[in-house]
Amino acid sequence: NAGVTQTPKFQVLKTGQSMTLQCAQDMNHNSMYWYRQDPGMGLRLIYYSASEGTTDKGEVPNGYNVSRLNKREFSLRLESAAPSQTSVYFCASRGPNQGSEKLFFGSGTQLSVL
């Protein structure tokens, strides 16, 4: 089925541990995004990628890195997790083009950092 596949669904880390959240889309979209969702704050952009090989910072990039090695995949890495990074993370893609764009979201990753 077409869509955005995001893994893992749940993760518990200890402070200082690292992990990578994986995201892949099979709709040939250029634009992909990583958001975090915290209670009462709405979705906040961590990083986005307008095309393969390019990435840009969003509102809250500190403590995160991303990689867009091909058009399908956009991964988010936490090098040294902190309790402030406890959140629900969503990957999204936007396409097919600006005239008829639609947003597609992954199912989310609930991350707890102890």
Place this chain on the structure above:
Amino acid sequence: KNEVEQSPQNLTAQEEEFITINCSYSVGISALHWLQQHPGGGIVSLFMLSSGKKKHGRLIATINIQEKHSSLHITASHPRDSAVYICAVRPNGNEKLTFGTGTRLTIIP
């Protein structure tokens, strides 16, 4: 002040009532999206608007570009419509989207 403001923040209504959720924004935009998020669930796109009005089933979305305002209407509301509804805008010439904080809708049988 958020670039995207939604109202109301919370809305409780009886089944079959007509529901209106509002979204106001402060910048020129290329697109406005309405999204739905069920409790503990993922986020689903309902509509993308750049002008006018769109309808899908019991859902209707309108946008007034001059007034920088959009509304999402639900006719004959049902308990399964209970969810958080999120408005997001993509400013002109920008890849990024700005999100409202959402409207939590509860429909009571």
